[in-house]
Amino acid sequence: MKSKAIKIGMIGLGTVGTGVYEILKEHSQLLAKRIGIPLEIAKVAVRSKNKKRVLKVPSSLLTNRVEEIYSDPEIQIVLELMGNVQESRRIALQAMKRGKHFVTANKALLALHSREIFQTAHDNQVDICFEAAVGGGIPILRALREGFVANRIQSLFGIVNGTCNYILTEMADHGADFSATLKQAQALGYAEANPKFDVGGIDAAHKLAILIAIAYGVSVDLKNLYVEGISDIDPLDIEFGRHFGYEIKLLAISKQSERGIQARVHPTMVPSASMLAAVRGVHNAIQIDGDSVGEGMLYGKGAGSRPTASAVVGDLVEVARNILAGVAYTVPPLGVVGPKVKEAKIEPMGLLRSAYYLRFYAIDRPGVLANIASILSRFGISISSIYQQVREEGREVPIVVLTHEAQEKSVLAAIQKINKLSGIKRKTKLIRIEAKLK
Amino acid sequence: MKSKAIKIGMIGLGTVGTGVYEILKEHSQLLAKRIGIPLEIAKVAVRSKNKKRVLKVPSSLLTNRVEEIYSDPEIQIVLELMGNVQESRRIALQAMKRGKHFVTANKALLALHSREIFQTAHDNQVDICFEAAVGGGIPILRALREGFVANRIQSLFGIVNGTCNYILTEMADHGADFSATLKQAQALGYAEANPKFDVGGIDAAHKLAILIAIAYGVSVDLKNLYVEGISDIDPLDIEFGRHFGYEIKLLAISKQSERGIQARVHPTMVPSASMLAAVRGVHNAIQIDGDSVGEGMLYGKGAGSRPTASAVVGDLVEVARNILAGVAYTVPPLGVVGPKVKEAKIEPMGLLRSAYYLRFYAIDRPGVLANIASILSRFGISISSIYQQVREEGREVPIVVLTHEAQEKSVLAAIQKINKLSGIKRKTKLIRIEAKLK
Numbered sequence: 048m049k050s051k052a053i054k055i056g057m058i059g060l061g062t063v064g065t066g067v068y069e070i071l072k073e074h075s076q077l078l079a080k081r082i083g084i085p086l087e088i089a090k091v092a093v094r095s096k097n098k099k100r101v102l103k104v105p106s107s108l109l110t111n112r113v114e115e116i117y118s119d120p121e122i123q124i125v126l127e128l129m130g131n132v133q134e135s136r137r138i139a140l141q142a143m144k145r146g147k148h149f150v151t152a153n154k155a156l157l158a159l160h161s162r163e164i165f166q167t168a169h170d171n172q173v174d175i176c177f178e179a180a181v182g183g184g185i186p187i188l189r190a191l192r193e194g195f196v197a198n199r200i201q202s203l204f205g206i207v208n209g210t211c212n213y214i215l216t217e218m219a220d221h222g223a224d225f226s227a228t229l230k231q232a233q234a235l236g237y238a239e240a241n242p243k244f245d246v247g248g249i250d251a252a253h254k255l256a257i258l259i260a261i262a263y264g265v266s267v268d269l270k271n272l273y274v275e276g277i278s279d280i281d282p283l284d285i286e287f288g289r290h291f292g293y294e295i296k297l298l299a300i301s302k303q304s305e306r307g308i309q310a311r312v313h314p315t316m317v318p319s320a321s322m323l324a325a326v327r328g329v330h331n332a333i334q335i336d337g338d339s340v341g342e343g344m345l346y347g348k349g350a351g352s353r354p355t356a357s358a359v360v361g362d363l364v365e366v367a368r369n370i371l372a373g374v375a376y377t378v379p380p381l382g383v384v385g386p387k388v389k390e391a392k393i394e395p396m397g398l399l400r401s402a403y404y405l406r407f408y409a410i411d412r413p414g415v416l417a418n419i420a421s422i423l424s425r426f427g428i429s430i431s432s433i434y435q436q437v438r439e440e441g442r443e444v445p446i447v448v449l450t451h452e453a454q455e456k457s458v459l460a461a462i463q464k465i466n467k468l469s470g471i472k473r474k475t476k477l478i479r480i481e482a483k484l485k
Numbered sequence: 486m487k488s489k490a491i492k493i494g495m496i497g498l499g500t501v502g503t504g505v506y507e508i509l510k511e512h513s514q515l516l517a518k519r520i521g522i523p524l525e526i527a528k529v530a531v532r533s534k535n536k537k538r539v540l541k542v543p544s545s546l547l548t549n550r551v552e553e554i555y556s557d558p559e560i561q562i563v564l565e566l567m568g569n570v571q572e573s574r575r576i577a578l579q580a581m582k583r584g585k586h587f588v589t590a591n592k593a594l595l596a597l598h599s600r601e602i603f604q605t606a607h608d609n610q611v612d613i614c615f616e617a618a619v620g621g622g623i624p625i626l627r628a629l630r631e632g633f634v635a636n637r638i639q640s641l642f643g644i645v646n647g648t649c650n651y652i653l654t655e656m657a658d659h660g661a662d663f664s665a666t667l668k669q670a671q672a673l674g675y676a677e678a679n680p681k682f683d684v685g686g687i688d689a690a691h692k693l694a695i696l697i698a699i700a701y702g703v704s705v706d707l708k709n710l711y712v713e714g715i716s717d718i719d720p721l722d723i724e725f726g727r728h729f730g731y732e733i734k735l736l737a738i739s740k741q742s743e744r745g746i747q748a749r750v751h752p753t754m755v756p757s758a759s760m761l762a763a764v765r766g767v768h769n770a771i772q773i774d775g776d777s778v779g780e781g782m783l784y785g786k787g788a789g790s791r792p793t794a795s796a797v798v799g800d801l802v803e804v805a806r807n808i809l810a811g812v813a814y815t816v817p818p819l820g821v822v823g824p825k826v827k828e829a830k831i832e833p834m835g836l837l838r839s840a841y842y843l844r845f846y847a848i849d850r851p852g853v854l855a856n857i858a859s860i861l862s863r864f865g866i867s868i869s870s871i872y873q874q875v876r877e878e879g880r881e882v883p884i885v886v887l888t889h890e891a892q893e894k895s896v897l898a899a900i901q902k903i904n905k906l907s908g909i910k911r912k913t914k915l916i917r918i919e920a921k922l923k
Contacts, residue, residue, distance in 0.1 A: 070635050070777050080702065081634055083822035178632070184778035186632025194616070194624025196519055197508050197798030264518065322784060325763040339508050339795035340622035340785060346760060347781030357777035360635035368815050377810040384521035 052087035053367045056116035056147075058138060059129035060093050063152055063179070065102045066356025067128065071363075078360070082367045092116050117142040124366050126359065127151040136160050143167045143175070148375065150362045152179035152355055158253035161380075162266050169386035174375045176362035181254045182207055184354030185347040186361065187333045191261045192382040198337025200262040204317075204484065205299040207254040209329035209349040210238045210245040211277050215285075215295055215314075216327045222282045237329055247276040248297065248312040255299035258333070259310055262301065264383035265391035267310070273396040275313035284406060284476060287447045288316050290434060293404075294324040295478065307394035316404055316480040322346075323484060334484070342485055397456035402431070402480040405448045405458075407465065408473040411440055415470040419448065422468075426461040428453040443472055449480070490525035491805045494554035494585075496576060497567035498531050501590055501617070503540045504794025505566065509801075516798070520805045530554050555580040562804050564797065565589040574598050581605045581613070586813065588800045590617035590793055596691035599818075600704050607824035612813045614800035619692045620645055622792030623785040624799065625771045629699045630820040636775025638700040642922065643737040645692040647767035647787040648676045648683040649715050653723075653733055653752075654765045660720045675767055685714040686735065686750040693737035696771070697748055700739065702821035703829040705748070711834045713751035722844060722914060725885045726754050728872060731842075731918065732762040738919070745832035754842055754918040760784075761922060772922070780923055835894035840869070840918040843896075845884045845903065846911040849877055853908040854884060860906075864899040866891040881910055887918070 055071075057064060071078070071086055079085040091104060092113045110116070117125055117138060125142035127135050127149065135156045142149050144167065151157075157164065157180055168175035178188050182205070191200070206212050210232060217228045229246065232238035244250050252274045256267040277297050288295050293316035302309040317323050322344050326332040331349025336342050348354035369375050381388055409415045416433070423430060434447040450458070462475045493509075495502060509516070509524055517523040529542060530551045548554070555563055555576060563580035565573050565587065573594045580587050582605065589595070595602065595615050606613035616626050620643070629638070644650050648670060655666045667684065670676035682688050690712045694705040715735050726733050731754035740747040755761050760782050764770040769787025774780050786792035807813050819826055847853045854871070861868060872885040888896070900913045 066777075074635060074637070074777075077637065078635070080821050184775075184781060186628050189627070189632050190624050193803060194627050194799050195795065196802045197512060197516070197795045199512070199515065320763075322760075322763055325758075325760055337622075337795065339504075339512075339798070340792045341789075343622060343783075343785035345781075345783055348779045351779075354778045357633065357635045357775065360777070361632050364634045365631060372810075372812040372815040374810040374812050374815070377806050377812070383518050 052085040053124065053370055054087050054089035054122045055124045055126055055363060056090045056119060056122040057088055057126045057128065058092040058113055058116055059127065060091055060100070060102070060104070061128065061130070062352045063355045063359065064128040066352035067126070067359050068102060068104065070353070070356050070360050078364065082364055083371055084367065086363060086367060089122055090116055090119060113138055117145055117147060122147060123370055124148045124150060124363060126363065127153060128359070132156050132159060139164055140167050143171050143173050146171055146173060148174040148366045150176045150359060150366065152177065152359055154180035154250070154253045154257060158256040158269055161260060165380050166386045168376065168380060172376050174366045174369055175380050176365060178362050179355045179358035181257050182331045182333055182345070183347065183349040183351065184357045185331055185333065185345045185349065186358065187345050188261055190345060192378055195335065195337050195340060195343070196382065198339045200335055200337055202302040202336045203258055203262055203300070203333065204323060204481070205255065205258060205333040206296055206323060206326050206331050207299050207333065207349060208245055208251045208297060209331055210242065211251070211297040212326065212331070213237045213329045214246070215277060215280065215297065218280065218282055219285050219294065224282055225278055225280055246278050248274045251297060251299045251312045255301065255310060255312055258299070259301050259308060259391060261382050263308060263391060264381045264388055266388050267391045271310060271393040273311040273313065277314050279476070280314055281476070283445060284404070284478060287406065287434060288404065289319065291432065291449060292319050293317060293480065294319050296323060298481070304394055306398050307392040309399065310391070310393045311396065314478055316478055317484045318482065321484040399455040400452050401455065402452050402482050403450045403458055404478040404480055405450065405462065406476040407446045407448070407471060408443055409446050410470040410472065411442055411444045412470060415468070416446060418468055418470070419446070419465055422461050422464050423448070423450070426457040428458060428461055490523040491562065491808055492525050492527035492560050493562045493564055493801060494528045494557060494560040495526055495564045495566065496530040496551055496554055497565065498529055498538070498540070498542070499566065499568070500790045501793045501797065502566040504790035505564070505797050506540060506542065508791070508794050508798050516802065520802055521809055522805065524801060524805060527560055528554055528557060551576055555583055555585060560585060561808055562586045562588060562801060564801065565591060566797070570594050570597060577602055578605050581609050581611050584609055584611060586612040586804045588614045588797060588804065590615065590797055592618035592688070592691045592695060596694040596707055599698060603818050604824045606814065606818065610814050612804045612807055613818050614803060616800050617793045617796035619695050620769045620771055620783070621785065621787040621789065622795045623769055623771065623783045623787065624796065625696070625783050626699055628783060629696070630816055633773065633775050633778060633781070634820065636777045638773055638775055640740040640774045641696055641700055641738070641771065642761060642919070643693065643696060643771040644734055644761060644764050644769050645737050645771065645787060646683055646689045646735060647769060648680065649689070649735040650764065650769070651675045651767045652684070653715060653718065653735065656718065656720055657723050657732065660724070662720055663716055663718055684716050686712045689735060689737045689750045693739065693748060693750055696737070697739050697746060697829060699820050701746060701829060702819045702826055704826050705829045709748060709831040711749040711751065715752050717914070718752055719914070721883065722916060725844065725872065726842065727757065729870065729887060730757050731755060732757050733916065734761060736919070742832055744836050745830040747837065748829070748831045749834065752916055754916055755922045756920065759922040837893040838890050839893065840890050840920050841888045841896055842916040842918055843886045843888065843900065844914040845886070845909060846881055847884050848908040848910065849880055849882045850908060853906070856906055856908070857884070857886070857903055860899050860902050861886070861888070864895040866896060866899055
């Protein structure tokens with residue numbers, strides 16, 4: 048065992064980078080006790096060395112040339128916390144080709160370039176770790192590769208975007224509408240100035256792609272994921288949902304069916320008594336159903352400087368323990384041996400079988416409901432409940448229909464027909480239901 | 486990489502052993518893909534070779550001499566699933582001294598003999614794994630040693646006994662009393678014929694000792710743990726608790742204070758909106774508060790053949806991956822380097838500061854409540870709420886008092902005084918409250 052420290056070169060000193068720097072400093076003794084040797088930040092690459100920072104970093108550590116990080120023979124671990132996908136990709140490849148272990152929190156990098164990145168890690172037999180890319184401080188990737196390794200994952204449900212969960216929780220608690228709540232979330236720093244990436248479901252889709260890749264040992268083409276955000280959610284739907292015993296959550300879902308792997312991100316009604324319904328605010332949770340273990344869930348803070356940095360430092364410790372033992376790549380990034388993995392066969396969304404919440408806006412006159420019911424029936428969709436709050440003859444009223452399990456493409460076709468009825472004045476709202484979630 | 490299989494010698498073929506055998510058989514290909522080499526059960530030691538078993542095991546694999554397992558030079562991993570503490574201890578030491586890696590699900594073994602076991606693993610540089618000993622299929626030990634390694638654990642709350650959680654959930658749902666619910670749990674196989682070990686809190690205490698050892702990198706003397714079971718819980722207390730917004734759970738609790746580490750198992754009132762309150766039936770959950778990650782929780786099935794076997798096989802895979810990489814003991818069992826750890830300094834229970842639920846049974850006549858309040862006040866205990874459901878002059882009625890944070894020994898002394906008042910006819914019920922749990 049070498050007595051000197053393990054040297055880390057860090058790229059990026061934003062929110063997460065600052066958290067990592069602070070944890071390594073505050074917990075240097077604790078970590079040395081847990082690893083057997085200290086971790087040392089040897090160099091930090093930043094865009095501007097002279098930028099004012101709250102964090103005090105000795106200027107001797109700072110550089111604005113990333114090459115200085117991955118070319119430094121003393122540095123054994125390159126930690127990328129910069130965010131930009133193309134630059135990160137280039138750095139990852141350069142670093143690993145030089146035999147550096149690579150740690151990142153960059154979910155877009157992994158979602159878009161995992162094949163190339165994992166191949167390079169394998170070819171150079173270096174560790175590639177990215178626990179912080181999904182679920183912030185929640186050690187879900189590690190759990191999928193190790194703790195749940197004895198399982199075929201039958202389904203996976205994730206609340207993996209804190210911004211969306213915060214907005215939906217606030218809307219549910221206060222009955223406020225989406226845009227007002229988004230503005231409030233932005234004011235509190237829980238949502239970005241440009242919120243599309245979060246509320247549009249894209250961030251959740253990146254994370255889902257990574258989860259699926261590890262759960263099934265496959266590569267995932269982002270294009271094959273179905274993605275729907277939360278901006279169309281109406282307080283009315285939250286209220287109606289509760290009437291039927293459901294809460295609305297933005298879920299990243301994957302299930303194994305005979306037709307392939309489901310891969311979808313969309314607002315979902317989950318039973319109010321389920322564990323996922325209890326996940327409030329900016330928290331994240333990933334629930335799995337494994338054929339050996341049954342249902343399991345990991346819950347925690349999905350974002351923020353310290354929680355994310357906690358996961359990053361966990362990765363650094365893993366790599367450091369491996370360096371001390373003289374090994375690398377003992378647990379492959381996708382949980383299966385060898386970098387050559389199959390492309391995931393994703394079930395086409397039209398073939399999905401699900402229960403549905405449908406909200407029609409109809410002129411309340413005789414025959415409208417009969418027409419709706421008759422179209423649904425013609426498409427093989429059977430109704431489990433109907434709810435109509437207030438009846439006011441001749442005025443527009445919401446009619447809510449819950450269906451039994453039906454095929455997505457039939458439901459969409461039926462809605463298209465229903466939307467053309469003379470009594471229907473607005474586009475029908477569709478929300479998928481996961482009624483069996485515990 | 487060797488192409489032949491990694492050979493496992495298994496001791497015990499009860500509930501968990503059967504689950505392990507089945508998983509290794511059903512998932513042999515999947516596991517080989519995930520490890521890079523097959524796992525093979527080479528021998529199984531059982532008490533009686535001729536016992537009728539549902540599980541079909543080739544008789545050539547069976548032996549009733551455990552020495553055949555740990556003396557076999559082909560066997561690299563000894564898996565102990567027998568249960569008996571003294572025999573397990575002997576086998577563990579014998580196996581590790583012969584260079585075998587040792588996997589077990591035996592929580593009592595670890596709670597009672599960890600010092601000796603870990604020292605032997607260290608001296609022989611073999612892996613010692615026991616994920617299944619706490620929380621069944623929940624990968625909590627791994628999470629504490631690896632995923633949350635960047636954290637000082639500030640507090641830890643566990644629902645770690647499924648029998649107790651099942652009974653409390655049933656009592657809450659149906660208002661039934663403890664003994665009737667226990668009988669029902671026994672009939673359903675959720676409780677043992679001799680339930681003391683579970684409902685008395687001893688099983689939870691064993692698990693808490695292991696959790697504390699790993700969370701803080703210490704050794705724990707079971708004698709120092711405060712243990713109180715659930716047999717005194719009355720449906721009335723569950724009802725009153727709900728009135729104040731609390732559910733009652735049997736929690737294993739550890740917190741760091743200036744006076745040491747708290748280590749206690751007892752019925753606890755937790756906020757109804759907290760994640761732990763949502764853990765129902767036989768499920769387990771462990772919630773931690775880490776100084777970096779904030780609060781996190783792992784949830785799942787805490788017992789049963791397959792869930793427990795899922796954790797055991799996870800351990801087998803970890804050891805197998807290490808064997809292939811030519812390493813062992815890379816992550817030390819207590820998460821800190823070296824086998825020499827300090828004995829945990831446990832805070833004496835009398836010094837605990839907590840909020841309390843106190844239920845008095847008093848004759849409803851003028852002055853009784855004033856007497857109670859005056860005694861509490863004399864002991865420095867301040868009241869946050871009082872609840873008295875029905876007033877019937879001259880008859881015995883329950884009076885519920887919730888206190889602000891107070892010192893345990895003052896509360897006990899005050900109760901002793903109150904129990905002697907002429908208007909008090911029964912022993913006062915005390916339940917600790919964790920009001921800040923999220």
